Amino acid sequence: SVKRLPKEKNDLAQFQTHRVACHATADGARIWQTDIEPGTWDTMFSFTTPTPVTDGKRLFTYFGSAVFVALDLDGRILWRKTLPGPFKAEWLCSSPLLFEETLYIFCDVNNTTWLFALDARTGDVKWERARPQHEKAHNSSPLFVRVGDATQLVVASPGAVIGVDPRTAREIWWCKWNANRYPALIAAGDLVFATGEGGESIAIAPN
Numbered sequence: 001s002v003k004r005l006p007k008e009k010n011d012l013a014q015f016q017t018h019r020v021a022c023h024a025t026a027d028g029a030r031i032w033q034t035d036i037e038p039g040t041w042d043t044m045f046s047f048t049t050p051t052p053v054t055d056g057k058r059l060f061t062y063f064g065s066a067v068f069v070a071l072d073l074d075g076r077i078l079w080r081k082t083l084p085g086p087f088k089a090e091w092l093c094s095s096p097l098l099f100e101e102t103l104y105i106f107c108d109v110n111n112t113t114w115l116f117a118l119d120a121r122t123g124d125v126k127w128e129r130a131r132p133q134h135e136k137a138h139n140s141s142p143l144f145v146r147v148g149d150a151t152q153l154v155v156a157s158p159g160a161v162i163g164v165d166p167r168t169a170r171e172i173w174w175c176k177w178n179a180n181r182y183p184a185l186i187a188a189g190d191l192v193f194a195t196g197e198g199g200e201s202i203a204i205a206p207n
């Protein structure tokens with residue numbers, strides 16, 4: 001639900017309702033819904049809501065006002081965190097990933113940090129990976145790929161696609177890339193494919 005406000009006011013995050021709802025797959029009947037208090041980040045794009053992730057016991061979801069929430073599968077809030085800013089007047093729409101009790105969120109619209117690792121049990125920041133802010137922000141979702149016996153976390157950043165160790169944030173490789181924003185990453189076979197607005201599409205061998 002949205003409270004209708006004068007045009008100059010309707011971009012404020014505090015006037016939005018964030019909600020997680022559970023529906024039955026058989027008939028669409030609503031089983032439960034949980035309203036989430038929005039963050040304080042004000043942007044006209046704050047309705048953008050990434051895809052949640054679950055481990056089968058907990059549900060982790062991220063909202064455009066920079067609020068991250070963990071719920072149990074009955075809709076009870078386990079913890080709620082707001083990512084540290086300040087943020088640019090852009091949008092947050094990168095979907096979170098879960099690996100070994102760590103949540104990864106790609107946040108490329110703030111001043112420095114662009115990759116967060118959060119403790120899935122508490123929501124506390126475990127580490128941050130920063131880069132100088134680029135003229136254009138990216139909002140791709142990161143991607144896990146298996147390379148030999150190891151798991152890599154791949155992110156598409158302005159100017160490069162980068163593979164990092166999800167446990168330490170150590171850079172494993174990078175590949176120059178000229179695409180602009182709105183990138184998409186997919187993996188197939190032994191390759192990672194990147195495509196985006198205003199640039200080339202590439203195939204990368206992550207090994």
